[in-house]
Amino acid sequence: MFEWLGITPQGLYGQLLVGLINGSFYATLSLGLAVIFGLLNIVNFTHGAQYMMGAFVAWMGLTYFGINYWWSLILAPLVVGVVGIILELTLLRRLYQMDHLYGLLLTFGLALIIEGGFRQAFGISGERYEIPEALTGATNLGFMYLPNYRAWVIAASLVVCFLAWFVIERTKLGAYLRAGTENPKLLQAFGVNVPVLVTLTYGFGAALAGFAGVLAAPIFQVNPVMGSNLLIVVFAVVVIGGLGSIMGSILTGLGLGLIEGLTKVFYPEGSSVVIFVIMAIILLIRPAGLFGKEK
């Protein structure tokens, strides 16, 4: 069936699965961005640095304090989330009344400073983080050799994405959040403490990035620029999905991972461009993105 494409079905399934794994990272990261943009109207360029910090917190925990991977999965997002909350309280808070551009400049500057600091401290080659003992090895699926850790990455990010979606779309807290997005003043008049809600949302978005960082640590080299390499793609994912749309960013993340995976088989040279080509086409046809609402 696939012979005319010059690839065996086995090869194709393998590539699709690899695409799905990358898609899981895109989904988790773009979800955090979408949540932050939805409520704060801030384009969070620090997201890549927060992802990197998640990976480094996991590495430092293991190296200096002997904290294992599973604890890091909880601890690192907490640490990154708290750092995010401090940033929000001290700096970001002052920019809500201003143009988007100021938030973008501030978060971009912060990202450069954080990455520079880590580069100064740890060098550029990065540090290694071993795959946790329970997830080493691989399973033979017949069409490919799937490392157990990668299977775990897909499962963990899908669960986290689903939980985030559930909380935002199906719970009372989520209803407040969405109401805050629509009309913060009115919500405050009902007695909801909107500033606290905003602070916690930013912390949550940052924590999601930190979580993705811990997931990524054993697969990629833990290095100071790991976030900036990924961030631009993740932004494209958010734009294609529709800024601020939760489900949109999850589905788009997974879908673009698949498309990118296929490009790597048929025309690898184009795999870094394909997402941006899709972005350009989507913006021409649907300027608000696939799942976004026109305002």
Next chain:
Amino acid sequence: MLSKKVLAATVCGAFAAAPAAFAQTGKISDGVVKIGVMTDLSGIYSDLAGPGSVLAAKMAVEDFGGKVLGAPIEVVTGDSQNKPDIASSMARRWLDQEKVDVIADIPGSAAALAVVKIVKDKNRVALVSSGGTSRLTNEDCTDRTIHWAYDTYALANGTARTLTQEGAKSWFFITPDYAFGHSMEKDASDAIKAAGGKVLGSVRHPFPGSDFSSYLLQAQASGAQVIGLNNAGTDLTTTIKQAAEFGISQKQRLALMIIMLTDIHSMGLKATQGMVYTDAFYWDLNDETRAWSKRFFERHKRMPTMIQAGMYSGVMHYLKAIKAAGTDEAGAVVTKMKATPVNDFFAKNGKIRQDGRMVHDMYLMQVKKPEESKQPWDYLKLLKVIPGEQAYLPLSKSLCPLVKKK
């Protein structure tokens, strides 16, 4: 009569002594020898060159005594960020205004190619240790460029040819999609074919990349005995890590075209064990390399890469040539450098050819298993010494205009 004789003798003596006195001070332009270490202080090459290269240059100056022909030696540093435009303007500023006599290191092949042309125009010396492209001494050679530690041809040729001769006949390449990667793949493919092997295919990935599992699966599906990795730095470390994850390193062999000791240090032996590659230097080769590397380690807290060790060797040779030539004029110094063999901890009977290539022995190294490693930084074992004449592009194939064809 007597006083006349004395006078004559004095005058003669003064004349005889004059050239020596002149050489002591006047032959050094601006009264100082300035070594400009242009390197990558914060980017992707800052571990393999960077501050370690600066330290190596300073160590060479200290060991030389800090002065040559009575003039002080100074080391200045600059961060080129591996970008040709930044490197070029820094080179112009250094040579025009800051009286720099030699520009050393120069990571990033594109930046190195840009800088050597400026150096040639301004009649100074370029001592390339980091930049790897073999074009520096081939079609883009100049009579003011010396290429010290290694080049792409020597690495690709050494690894690919040796492995093919040992029976690894089928290859698949993972190559970054830019000039350096393409020339690496070409040099390696030529060597494989010449040794009787064949290249089953290759995949070119965007540079820089983040996830390589897709390419690794393609390499796995090709069924090739050896997967040749032409990428470098963080791209390479990620590829190797993911190859181990997908179980590729157990069935197929990974051959690394360009890797540094610092990369192995950062990835760990578990991920890199058994891999074979070509290096120009390793700290644990003999007493001399150990002695120098120990001094380096005490100040840098990391063992030297071939680039950093080559930096010391090159700067030392340059300073000795100034002393022997009695001047720091670039042409005379380069002539002297080419005429003098290099014999130090880095190279034995190294020779700078007319095209500017410092030809010295290269080493085919294998990464140790974790249990074989006895101490920190004990990572490699020597498989084979590749004699310099076999390692580097033969002059008969050179496109360099300086090479006189017979």
